[in-house]
Amino acid sequence: MKNGPGVVTIADIAARAGVSKAAVSYAFNAPERLAAKTVERILAIAEELHYTPNPLARSMSIGRTGTLGVLVPQPLEEMLINPFFSEFLAGVAAVAGDEGFPLLLVPPVKGSVDLAISSAAVDGFLTLGLETFRPTMHLLERRGLPYVMVDSDPEPGVACVNIDDENGAYAAMTHLLALGHRRIGLLGIRSPQRGRWEKYNGTLHRRVTGYRRALQEAGLDLGDTGVRLIECEVSEEGGRHGFERLLKRGPAPTAVVAMSDLIAIGALEAALARGIDVSGELSLVGFDDIPEAAWVQPPLTTVRQPMQEKGRTAAKMLLDLVLRAATPHHVVLDTELVVRASSASV
Amino acid sequence: MKNGPGVVTIADIAARAGVSKAAVSYAFNAPERLAAKTVERILAIAEELHYTPNPLARSMSIGRTGTLGVLVPQPLEEMLINPFFSEFLAGVAAVAGDEGFPLLLVPPVKGSVDLAISSAAVDGFLTLGLETFRPTMHLLERRGLPYVMVDSDPEPGVACVNIDDENGAYAAMTHLLALGHRRIGLLGIRSPQRGRWEKYNGTLHRRVTGYRRALQEAGLDLGDTGVRLIECEVSEEGGRHGFERLLKRGPAPTAVVAMSDLIAIGALEAALARGIDVSGELSLVGFDDIPEAAWVQPPLTTVRQPMQEKGRTAAKMLLDLVLRAATPHHVVLDTELVVRASSASV
């Protein structure tokens, strides 16, 4: 496919300057190999003709794109409404930017993560919260691309960054149990398992494990009367809707645990809309500690995870793999229960 | 540069299948041109050898990358802390995602936007809030890339998306003046002009023009005693700091107008920290209407701009330029004053 006229190539400069393409390339990338005045002449002509190197051809030659890919399991517009994702990205960008790597945000194409991968020109991938990650892993291996998986299950030989979901969830649930709550609704994150929490993987599995460990220590378990899990879309709307469904089925809970602050805030809105006194009649605990969690009324008790640090750590690992051929390893970051006014004794 | 072994190319498949490279290419992209059983054999071998096409080589051949670039004037981590940017991106992503275009976020490299541009392999650029955009425009023209400028000055022949900054600013200031305020502090956005608002361009110029039009109708002007402008970083911290500087210089204002909600919220925090009764003693008006504006106490009066729509509109225009060779045009979206509790009569 021919370029339109008007786009100047290295050959044009070479011809005009009466030198070879190689000389032009050297003038830009290794001027010391050429006589000073030759370099000068070439650069002058390049300027005059408005030459700009074609990044594609360059990448093709040197075998690197200088770009990192961020692979997400949902459409970007859904990811971006969650401040959690923005903060993660900010962390990634802080590290990548230092090395001059732009970020390619790669959402599924026509619902397929695989299609998206195979058409992305990047030097490495960060994957975020993939539920079914095996096929993706294999595809990335095929392409021979380094990658770091964030919020999945640690796999031997694969670089992974996670948070201590289980203990975070355990702390949240223990907190409510200690306050005397026994009828507790869980608002989970929609998963491909469609509510079958026994089959959860990765992040969701670890959180459910943590919640259950706390429940079991109090002689309860998920699935008992008054202790039910409902999956929601990760959005305020999803939280509102989930809370309503919770009320429709079975006895009203005295406490609600959400797996995401966005969901918790939605539940809070739904509760307030019904005239429920949150903290008095109903305790509420979230997960993530997004900035909004501190703004809402009452401020939300939640489990803080270091989102920016997660992004920075993952980006650092990926750049180590890409630039320095490091060995993949695993990192787990701590979580912390942040008690605010949305939770109180029963 | 050779590929490492293990990465399979189209030539490997061709050799193994005993056909030409062209046949392999057709098997993937135009199977109807080949005998069914040939296609089958080729695909089987490709699968067996774990072949994945090289997206770089493909882009090089077809002359398209299938990627849109988003060019930002600051490091990404600074952009991403502003929910404004995330919402804009969400709008862009919604449109780009439908066409299967991933997004390349391109921050300045070593402080240079130009360097960043010339190494980005994209089919078109969206620029956001460039203050000095002429050089960037020229560089993009050089590369022969379509582009859409968001929040700059409308230029003839260049695709531009803007909001009605002037009337938005006018409405905000008129609102305060009607409430009787006459000592009004402006918290602006840091610009390369370093406080010389007479020299502002683009968005900042239009906003200052709107504020001044309102002031002049009340017999005042920027620079009068009690009507001063201070530039801030666009962050809560920047707002806190700006508010403090405002108090240090000259008479205490009865109202503060910020050019960004993030700045306004920072000012709000600083005021509350000083024990100032916001809305009673001090009125506060922002710009953007980010979600937080409605959460803070007291809720923030502000000028709403349709951030997602801005992103969608810009992305649509860019895709029209890229895919359908449309003619560049200009769009201006409306703003709207949203009165909440942070502003009251003097």
Added chain:
DNA sequence: TTGTACGCGTTATCAC
């Protein structure tokens, strides 16, 4: 179906 030129810059090798 095949052969092959093409897109465009890089780099190893060679000549002066």
Added chain:
DNA sequence: GTGATAACGCGTACAA
């Protein structure tokens, strides 16, 4: 020390 030559990377598309 300077610079040219040509192979290379990999998939596409046209002529045959």
